[in-house]
Each structure stands twice: as C-alpha cells, then as structure tokens.
Amino acid sequence: MVETAKLIPAPGARIILIRHGQPAISLRPRTSHHGFTDYMSAYEAAGLDPASLPPQELRDLVKELGEVFTSGLPRAHQSAKVLAPHAELIADPLFAEAPLASPRIPLVSMRVPSWAVVARLLWHAGYNPKIENYRQARKRAGEAADILTAKVMDGGSVALVAHGYFNAMIGRQLRRRGFVRTGAHRVRYWNAVIYQWKVEPVSA
Numbered sequence: 773m774v775e776t777a778k779l780i781p782a783p784g785a786r787i788i789l790i791r792h793g794q795p796a797i798s799l800r801p802r803t804s805h806h807g808f809t810d811y812m813s814a815y816e817a818a819g820l821d822p823a824s825l826p827p828q829e830l831r832d833l834v835k836e837l838g839e840v841f842t843s844g845l846p847r848a849h850q851s852a853k854v855l856a857p858h859a860e861l862i863a864d865p866l867f868a869e870a871p872l873a874s875p876r877i878p879l880v881s882m883r884v885p886s887w888a889v890v891a892r893l894l895w896h897a898g899y900n901p902k903i904e905n906y907r908q909a910r911k912r913a914g915e916a917a918d919i920l921t922a923k924v925m926d927g928g929s930v931a932l933v934a935h936g937y938f939n940a941m942i943g944r945q946l947r948r949r950g951f952v953r954t955g956a957h958r959v960r961y962w963n964a965v966i967y968q969w970k971v972e973p974v975s976a
Contacts, residue, residue: 779918779949782927785969787920787946788833789932789939792851794824794961800883808887809874820850826962831855833964834931841920841932843867851962852933866916867942869935870895871903892937909941917945924969936963943967 795818803811834840834856842852844863852861872891882890891899896906904912916932920942923930932939940957943965947953951967 779921779925781921781924781969783969784927785921785924786929787924787932787951787967788929789934789943789957789965789967790830790834790851790855791936791939791961791963792820792848792933793826793854794821795819795847796821800885802881802883803887804881805874805877805887808884808891811884811887812872812874816845819846820854824851824961826851826855830962830964833966834859837929837931839923839930841867841930841934843869843934845869845935848934855933856931864919866912866919867932867934867938870906870909870938870941871900873899873901873903875899909938913938913941914945916942917949921946921949927969939965 795815797815797818801807801811835858837856837859839862840852840856840859841862841864842848844865845868848867849861849863852859872888872895874887875890875894877890898905900906916938920930920932932942936957936959943953943957946967950969952970953965953967955963955965957963957965
C-alpha cells in the first residue's frame, strides 16, 4: 500500500466514485435465507441491464478522462464501458463490494433488499462466516483510497465505477485524508459522489 502520509495531491484533485447501473436480474424477489445465498451468487454474476443507461450529466463528468477504474465484476465493468467507451478500463478486484453472508434465519421469507439490510447489520456485528470481515474490508478500502489518490497527485481527476457500500467505505477513507465530499452515497444506480482535494489531511 502507498504510504498515506505522502499522498498530498495538488489543489483541485478530484476522485469520482460511481455506483454501477442496474444489473440484469430481478431486484425484489421474495425468498428464504437459502434462496438469498443463491440470489447473491446470481447477482454477482449478473451483467448490466441494457435498459439501464447513465444520465447525461454523469457522462459529461467523465468524458475527458482517459482511464476509469472498475472492480471487474460484470455489472461494474459493463457499466464503466457504457459510461466511458472512450476510456481505458482498469479492472482491479480490490474495488469489489464488501461481502455479505446469508443470515441463518429459518422459516422466514423476505424480499431480497430486506435480507441485504439484515445481512449487512449482522456483518457489522461480527457475522462473517468464510467471508471478509469489517476490519479487513476497511483496510482494503484504505488501500483503494491510496490507489485512487496516487492517480490524482498532479491535480487531475479519476473515476471509479464500482459498488455502493464499498464506495462509501472508500469515501470515508478519502475524507480522513483531507478530501471534501460533494453528493451523498445513496442506494441508487449510477449514483455519483465527488471527492475534491481542498484541505490538509487530518490525523486518523
């Protein structure tokens, strides 16, 4: 990992964190906890829904970038390709979403978004069987923030098309380093949040 203390970009440096477009999969099926496990596997493998197109203002935001980072997962990689067809895509699994484990709650049927909320809360509480835990994901987010910051040392811009929750984790790391946020991390496809360098890094 690049040494954070040395990452002091030029004024105006900008990092754009973008959530992927809508994946080509049903979004709100009702299922059991066993079914949620299968759904998560299908969601990870799903590509971009062809009808899910980025808004023009987002296209304008990245139109002059020569490179765009992505996690490499189908929904993120295809989203980046649609958003910035002119740019070189740099895929790195470091930017993958923070994982979830299906809660073992028998005799309960819920819609997938509800399962995801319960699973995320339990993940923060320490439920992480055979998956990356919160501390590991936070460390990975710091490494991701360092990679993106290193790309804007000359005061330029860089974009990452990846995943909602992990983007927010990266964003927290960027704010600790001295970036100022414009926008908010929302559960919305094509959501974009801009982090701009304006102040000296704060201590951890």
